[in-house]
Amino acid sequence: MKKSTFILLAFTLISPFSANGAVSCSRASLTRCLDSACAINLSSNAAARCQYCGSSSAGTPPTGAMRSVSVGQSSKNTITDKELKNAPTDPGERYAWATGECIKKIPGCTPDDVSETYDSLIEQSCRAAGINAQMATLQAAARKTKTKTECNTDILSCITNAKKCGPDYRACENDADFNKFFAACSAESAGCDDYIGDIRTGLIAARDNAVKNADILLASITKSYQNARESKLSAARQACTDNAGRDSCVATVCANNMRNKCGVGYESEKSMAIQLCKFYEIACATLK
Numbered sequence: 001m002k003k004s005t006f007i008l009l010a011f012t013l014i015s016p017f018s019a020n021g022a023v024s025c026s027r028a029s030l031t032r033c034l035d036s037a038c039a040i041n042l043s044s045n046a047a048a049r050c051q052y053c054g055s056s057s058a059g060t061p062p063t064g065a066m067r068s069v070s071v072g073q074s075s076k077n078t079i080t081d082k083e084l085k086n087a088p089t090d091p092g093e094r095y096a097w098a099t100g101e102c103i104k105k106i107p108g109c110t111p112d113d114v115s116e117t118y119d120s121l122i123e124q125s126c127r128a129a130g131i132n133a134q135m136a137t138l139q140a141a142a143r144k145t146k147t148k149t150e151c152n153t154d155i156l157s158c159i160t161n162a163k164k165c166g167p168d169y170r171a172c173e174n175d176a177d178f179n180k181f182f183a184a185c186s187a188e189s190a191g192c193d194d195y196i197g198d199i200r201t202g203l204i205a206a207r208d209n210a211v212k213n214a215d216i217l218l219a220s221i222t223k224s225y226q227n228a229r230e231s232k233l234s235a236a237r238q239a240c241t242d243n244a245g246r247d248s249c250v251a252t253v254c255a256n257n258m259r260n261k262c263g264v265g266y267e268s269e270k271s272m273a274i275q276l277c278k279f280y281e282i283a284c285a286t287l288k
Contacts (some may be wrong), residue, residue: 023108027117029077030109033102034118036078037087037094049125053095053118055253055276058126077105092257092272095122115268119275126279150231151192152199157228158185159203169210178207240284249277 035042038053040061045051050058079087079101088094099114146154159165164181165172172178182203186196238244253273254262262270 025109025113026106027113029106030102030113030117031121033078033105034098034114036080037084037098037101038118038122047125049122050091050276051125052091053098054091054122054126056091056257057249058091079105090257092253093259095272096259111268115271119272123275123278126276127282146189146191148195148198151189151195152202153224153228153231154189155182155185155192155199156203156206156224158188160224165207169207172207173211178204236283240280243280245284246277246280249280250274253277 034053035049038049040048040052042048045062047058048061051061079098083101086097088097099111103109103111103114159172159181160167160169164185165178169178172181182200186192192199250262250270250273253276254269257276258266258269258273260266260269262273
């Protein structure tokens with residue numbers, strides 16, 4: 001929602017002045033109000049603010065024992081469980097909805113107060129999702145254009161894992177076991193559908209050779225692990241070049257999570273999208 005619309009709503013529904021002059025916004029009360037919609041189960045889920053009111057890329061909030069932090073508190077400065085039934089599930093829309101609700105409840109507060117008070121808390125929560133999740137996002141973006149060689153490397157690394165066929169294919173000597181693990185590894189390797197048949201044929205031949213000559217195959221597998229690491233690191237670095245990954249993230253957040261698509265006149269939405277995508281800068285910094 002456009003920032004000016006929120007401001008108009010605030011001035012329509014509450015009086016920003018008292019007999020002693022302008023009412024100042026209580027940032028503490030504002031935070032408690034926003035937390036009642038965006039920080040459910042925060043004590044056990046550090047990424048809650050990001051998942052509820054930040055970015056869908058942070059994952060879906062865990063189900064079960066879903067309780068608002070407003071339980072047991074005055075509804076004057078928090079959003080009640082009854083009111084939360086009307087809250088959107090999309091993180092961007094939920095943040096906008098919570099903003100409108102809280103500036104009605106906390107006298108003197110505006111959308112600017114919300115942004116200045118809460119954007120940094122959402123950013124910290126998104127960081128709590130972890131560098132591993134951030135790197136996975138970069139790698140997932142890179143997997144869209146994988147070559148046959150990259151697909152073969154990924155699936156080979158997967159299927160020769162000790163929990164699947166093993167480096168010597170000892171657990172896949174019969175076709176039923178091999179097919180089960182190959183299907184699982186293929187499903188994990190997005191963007192490889194065009195090469196699955198050829199890769200399967202090659203891996204069956206590799207399995208047959210492994211039974212006859214395990215030592216030679218082991219050296220090949222060791223090299224494949226090295227290639228896999230180098231390939232993923234190279235793909236992640238490409239996503240970090242000229243902020244390509246971050247800019248793509250901002251475009252996605254604007255398109256999917258912002259009511260007005262960050263269009264002209266909605267700079268607050270673009271600013272929020274940039275904040276939500278800062279995790280790319282953190283992830284990319286680890287690659288330098």
